[in-house]
Amino acid sequence: MIQINPVSQPSLVDEVAGRLRQLVESGALTTGDRLPSEPQLVKRLKVSRTVLREAIGRLEAIGLLTVRRGSGTFVANGESLTTATQLIRSALAISTHDLLKVAELRRCIETHCARRAAQFATDAEIADLQAHYQRMTTSAGLPIESVMKYDFDFHKKIAQLSGNDVLSGVLQVIQDFIYASIAQTMEQPGLPQAPHDLHLEMMEAIRARDPERAERAAAAHMDTVDARLKFVAKKSAQD
Amino acid sequence: MIQINPVSQPSLVDEVAGRLRQLVESGALTTGDRLPSEPQLVKRLKVSRTVLREAIGRLEAIGLLTVRRGSGTFVANGESLTTATQLIRSALAISTHDLLKVAELRRCIETHCARRAAQFATDAEIADLQAHYQRMTTSAGLPIESVMKYDFDFHKKIAQLSGNDVLSGVLQVIQDFIYASIAQTMEQPGLPQAPHDLHLEMMEAIRARDPERAERAAAAHMDTVDARLKFVAKKSAQD
């Protein structure tokens, strides 16, 4: 059996995307520059506008270009870390859908962020965090989506206090993922919320500028999250 | 001057892309599954084929989907993520400052995985890890890409020992990202490699089934990584 590697003929879209990418790589166009308009590119590249637009769309998806309706297409600034988080998002999406495994990833990030927050947070930021805590504790009677949102917001705020927007961005992706999974599989109430004591303990530890204590509190909180997920998993297994 | 945040109304393409992404994230579709054909999706989503195709194209660009002409559109597997990052590699020149943030994410995961590996790894897996270590230490004379690859493989193996494929998957993406950035910005030799002592210490700690020690070793290793990145950052600032 001879190994025949299929002749992969690159599609026109890939061809055009590569050509445009080369424009940026070669330095002919740099951050902020405007590309020629679509009609002009169509004439120059001798392809249909459909193909050109799909190529531009892909380059925009990976963060290389930015399209502004009505004005034109521009070379994006490399600072857009959205591409990094988007990749993480993809990695999450195509991995297994075991919520417990995703929760473990969340644990990695939350404990680390709690520690960092205790190290770096300013007084103003801590006051802001307290405001988030207040909003969360007073959301008891609201619908489940609101309660979850305020809960997520509190954790997201701590992540932001770490000063690392990659970490907070990834945590956001994880939360979106968890929310999407939960919303689909089970909106049963009755599963116990994490006790606010632990949230309070996290906040107090950060306020006391005690990294070790903050990390322990975050870990304890994730223990309750794991326990809840296992509870739900067991329950759905019974059905 | 009041800050007016423009009401960015998401385009139809973004809307559709998000909807399709949710299908995968929610678990309704998993790796290898085929999406409905374009005509079917057009009828269901009530959008034109143009919009649908652009949305699919973007998701393919970030490695979430794979389109096979004549057969259909499928949910991609994790390996295609690597190709997606390779696509970004040359295009995205990430600053060393941002690279430090990504490295912090790597630290979160590596320390946690080292701990878990020390808890869960079987004898056979540890033997496999030793084989990886051997391969890495004997790659001294090889080109820099090979050295880095074996280094990454060693860390990836530890992540796999954690038994959580979400963690190892995300770490894979991070490594690709870091590698892409390094390969672009500076392939200068002269920057010191992480001493193999630390790698050995990580492995020994795992073999000794000592989670605390493994985590400490991983953290120490990441300290050297941070130091290297800061070294490069300082050097590039001098230029």
Added chain:
DNA sequence: GCAAGGTAACCTGTCAGACATCATACATGG
């Protein structure tokens, strides 16, 4: 002369329909 406002030109976003090309399954003939 200058500034405010309106308008026209240009740009991207979306749509509909058509045809080409590729992959697969099935029927047919050897």
Added chain:
DNA sequence: CCATGTATGATGTCTGACAGGTTACCTTGC
């Protein structure tokens, strides 16, 4: 039973059109 041709449905590309947003210029009033 195997090989081949074909029908079918999938994605790839093209064309033309219109809608909606941006920008620059030009007019108008001061």
